Amino acid sequence: MAITRREFLKLSALSTAVLMTAELGLDNSKAYAQAQKYRIKTAKKTPTLCPFCSAGCGMLAYTDTKTGELLYVVGDPDHPVNRGGACSKGASIYQIRNIAPGKPNPRRLTKPLYRAPGSKEFKEVTWEWAISEIAKRIKDTRDRTFIKEEDGITVMRTDHIACLGGAALDNEETYLLQKLMRGLGVVYIEHQARL
Template sequence: MGVRTWIRDWPVYRQLTGPDPLGRGAAAQSGRSRSLTARTETADSTARSVCPYCAVGCGQRISVKDGEVVQIEGDPDSPISRGRLCPKGSASKSLVTSDRRQRKVLYRRPYGTDWEELDLDTAMSMIADRVLAAREQTWQDADADGRPLNRTTGISSLGGATLDNEENYLIKKLFTALGAIQIENQARI
């Protein structure tokens, strides 16, 4: 690279000799900066979602290219967040794309020291069997005076604020249908 090329590419030279004397536009851009494009411009599709971290429900736009999430940003059309996200919401792309994300069902047997992998069907069957057994063992039809109770105290639920309102509603309905009375949510505590 010659001296003349270097001077011509120098931002101060472009600022003083070009149409941008304040250096706020093209004069401040390098060749590399001009060649960059936003990840959202090259995306195949954009989906709308809700941030999974808390119960506020901030809107997100999720840009997808070739079946992979390439960008998650605030949704300016959301009446709740108006395009803004907190630091956790802004970093939610790593929740989906991190190489450290657990993608297998792991199980540690009682008194075990090692984790073993299970297929999803086996894990779901184990959970269902345990829920039904706990319900059956602790079911209360009536109190001492014969008043109907129809409840179980062997099952409880503590929901997290990472779920949205619809998921928490369905969990509440599920545990109520099972007869559980100890149902709480992190957002209320």
């Protein structure tokens, strides 16, 4: 069963009720247990890891089984490093996607953008156009600046393209990135580890 907006509000109201009964000193354990069940029953959990520091804390991402949308992210109690704990950054992973239920973080980039020379703004473009244009730029710069040989030694490089970044990428991504760059002859490959 998925949580619709109305049901979410109902659930929120239930939480409020729980708080109130607690203040009144009434037995709220039943209501609380029901709320917990509700929370878990309708959500699918996926193990993930915190994207911030390098401790590698385990997190669980809960998604709506029907819509697939992210509901919340909490510390993974089975993870031996953090045993369910999360610092303030880890506890806010949910907001990387949604700032509230049903409200995607409006600051996330969701479309490829392009800024022309001298322009004052970005405009939205398609992925196909962006990839094709970027590949042309890379090829153009590479081909014009490629050095095949230096003092009788084969060098196969360009000193005119740089690739920066990678500390937030997955291992498989860092691997393919260095593979592609070295395949093109790029030697200016650097990232956060140098800083």
